[in-house]
Amino acid sequence: MREQLLAAEKVKAIDWRDGVLHLLDQRLLPAEEIWLSYESAEGVAQAIRQMVVRGAPAIGISAAYGVVLGARARIAAGGDWRAALEADFKVLSESRPTAVNLFWALNRMRERLERVRDGETPLQALEAEAISIHESDREANLTMAQLGMELIRKHQGSPQALLTHCNTGALATGGFGTALGVIRAAHLDGLVERVYADETRPWLQGARLTAWELANEGVPVSLNADAAAAHLMKTAGITWVIVGADRITANGDVANKIGTYQLAVNAMHHGVRFMVVAPSSTIDMSLESGDDIPIEERDGSELLDLGGRRVAAEVHAVNPVFDVTPADLIDAIVTEKGVVERPDAAKMAQLMCRKRLH
Numbered sequence: 001m002r003e004q005l006l007a008a009e010k011v012k013a014i015d016w017r018d019g020v021l022h023l024l025d026q027r028l029l030p031a032e033e034i035w036l037s038y039e040s041a042e043g044v045a046q047a048i049r050q051m052v053v054r055g056a057p058a059i060g061i062s063a064a065y066g067v068v069l070g071a072r073a074r075i076a077a078g079g080d081w082r083a084a085l086e087a088d089f090k091v092l093s094e095s096r097p098t099a100v101n102l103f104w105a106l107n108r109m110r111e112r113l114e115r116v117r118d119g120e121t122p123l124q125a126l127e128a129e130a131i132s133i134h135e136s137d138r139e140a141n142l143t144m145a146q147l148g149m150e151l152i153r154k155h156q157g158s159p160q161a162l163l164t165h166c167n168t169g170a171l172a173t174g175g176f177g178t179a180l181g182v183i184r185a186a187h188l189d190g191l192v193e194r195v196y197a198d199e200t201r202p203w204l205q206g207a208r209l210t211a212w213e214l215a216n217e218g219v220p221v222s223l224n225a226d227a228a229a230a231h232l233m234k235t236a237g238i239t240w241v242i243v244g245a246d247r248i249t250a251n252g253d254v255a256n257k258i259g260t261y262q263l264a265v266n267a268m269h270h271g272v273r274f275m276v277v278a279p280s281s282t283i284d285m286s287l288e289s290g291d292d293i294p295i296e297e298r299d300g301s302e303l304l305d306l307g308g309r310r311v312a313a314e315v316h317a318v319n320p321v322f323d324v325t326p327a328d329l330i331d332a333i334v335t336e337k338g339v340v341e342r343p344d345a346a347k348m349a350q351l352m353c354r355k356r357l358h
Contacts, residue, residue, distance in 0.1 A: 007274030011170040011213055013058055014065075016131065017071070021065045023053045025056045026171055041088035048095035048102075051203065055172020056246040056282055057137050060101030063092045064130035067109040071126050083112070091148040098255055100247040105127045105133055109241045137174035138357065140336035141181045142281040143357050148277055149183030150335045152191050152240060155273065159193040160239040162186070163229060166200045166257035167209035168244035168277065178244040178277040180213060182334065187219045194220045196232055200257060202302045202319070210212045226259050233270040241267045245278035245333075252327030252343030253290030254278075258320055264329035273331045280335045285352060290324035 015022040018350040021038040027050075028034050036052060038044050044066030047053050053062050070088030074081035093106055112129040117120045152160070162183055169180035179185065186192050197216055200206035207223055214221040222233060232238055241263050254260070254276050267274045287293060300317030304310060333340045338356045340347045 004185075005203050010216055011051060012175060013171045014061055014141070016065055016134065016172065018101075019127075021062065022071065022185045023047055025052050027051055029208050035252075038066075039069055040073060041066040042091055044069065045091045045095040048092075054203075055167065056099035056101040056244070057173040057178070057279060058171070059096055060105035060281065061101050061130075061134045061137060061174050063095070064105045064109050064133045066092050067106065068123070068126045068130050070121055071113075075123060085113075085245070089213075092245075096296060097294045098246050100284045101281050102190050108120060108133060113306050128139060134174045134277050137279060137281075138176065140356070141173055141176040141178060143336040144178060144277050144279070144334050145176060145181035145185035146176060147339055147357075148179075148242070148275060149185035149189055149191065149274065151332055151334065151339060152182070152186050153189065156239055157191070159191060161194050161196065161237050162192060163196040163198070163232065163238050163263070163272075165206065165226075165229075165241070165243050165260055165263055166196040167205040167213070169210060169213040171209050171213065172244065176214075178246075178249065178279070179242045179275070180210065182242055182275070182277050183214075184217065184219065186327070187217070192219060194222060194236075196229075196238065197221055198226045198229060198259065198263075199223060200259065201226055205257070225275075229263055230266040230270070233266055233272050236268070238270075238272050240273045240275055242275045242277060245276050246322060247287075247293050248276070248278060248283045248333065249287040249289050249293065250283075250285045250347075250348055251289050251345040252271065252330060252333060252340070252348050253293075254325045254330060254333070255290060255293045255322045256296070256325065261323040261325045261329075264325045268329050274325075274329060275332045275334060276325075276330055277334045280337050280352065283348065283352060285348070290326065293322075293324060295320050295322050295324070313339065 013024045022035050025034045045203040074084045169177035197206045197210045243258050245254045299321045303317040327343045
C-alpha cells in the first residue's frame with residue numbers, strides 16, 4: 001500500500017527550497033495554481049492568518065519553517081538574536097488559535113534551539129528540525145492511511161460510500177493527507193464506491209480542495225451541500241464519516257472544522273460509523289476535555305460576502321470556524337501510533353505512551 005500511495009502522489013502544498021518557503025495559495029484553487037514565496041516569519045504568519053495555507057498539520061509545518069526564516073534574519077542583524085527571535089515565535093503562535101499542531105511545532109523548534117551545542121550552527125540545526133517535522137508528518141500520513149483503510153475493511157470489505165468534511169488531503173498536511181489519506185488508501189484497495197464531500201461553508205474547502213484532489217486521482221466523488229449530509233446518510237448507504245482534527249483532548253473530544261459535530265450526531269442516529277484521523281501531534285493531553293479548547297471565530301464578512309460582494313442582509317453574522325465533537329460520538333481515532341476505538345481518557349493516555357508505528 002505504501003508504494004501505491006507514493007505512486008499516486010500528485011499534490012503538495014508546501015515546498016522548502018533554497019532557504020525559501022513556497023506555499024500553494026489555497027484561496028485560489030481550483031481555478032488557479034499560484035505559488036507564493038516567503039522569506040520572513042511575519043510573512044509566514046500572515047499566510048497562515050489569511051488562509052493561504054490551512055489544515056492543522058500544514059500550519060504547524062509552515063510555522064516551523066517560519067522560525068527558520070526568523071532566525072536567519074535575526075542572526076544576520078546581529079546582537080542578541082535569540083531574544084529577538086522571541087518576537088517571531090510570538091507572531092507565529094498568534095496566527096491561528098485552535099490548531100494545536102501549530103504550538104506543537106513551535107515548541108519542537110524552541111526545544112531544538114535550546115539543545116544547540118557549542119560548535120553547532122544554530123540555523124542549520126533549526127532548518128534540519130523543520131525538515132524533520134515536515135517529513136515525519138508525511139510518514140505519519142502513510143501509516144494512518146494504512147491503519148484507517150484496514151479499519152474500513154475490517155467492518156465491511158465490499159466497496160462502500162464514505163462521507164468527508166472540509167479538506168484533509170495533501171493540501172492540509174505534509175503529504176497524502178489524514179482523513180483523505182485513509183480514503184485514498186481505501187480507494188486503492190477497492191473499498192470505495194463513492195465519496196460524498198461536504199462543500200464546507202464558508203471557505204468551501206470541500207468544494208474547492210477535496211473534490212479537486214479526489215477527482216484528480218480518479219476517485220468517484222460527489223459534492224453535496226453541508227445541509228444534505230443527514231439526508232445522504234439516510235438514503236445513500238453511507239457506512240463511514242471520516243474527518244480530520246485540529247485538536248484532540250485527553251478524553252478524546254475532537255475539535256474540527258465547523259459542522260463536524262452535527263455530522264457526528266447524525267451519524268450516531270443513522271448507524272453510520274465515525275472516524276477521526278489525525279497525527280499524535282494533534283492530541284493535547286494538557287486539556288482535559290473539549291470544553292477547554294479555544295474556538296476561533298473569524299470575521300462575519302466570510303458569511304455575509306461572496307467573492308467580495310455582499311449577498312446577505314444587513315445583519316450580524318456568527319462565524320465560529322470549529323466545533324467540538326464529544327468522544328462518545330466517535331467510533332475510532334486513527335493516529336500514526338495506532339487506533340483508539342470508542343475513545344476515553346484511559347485509552348488516550350495509553351495511546352500516547354506508545355511509539356510511532358512507522
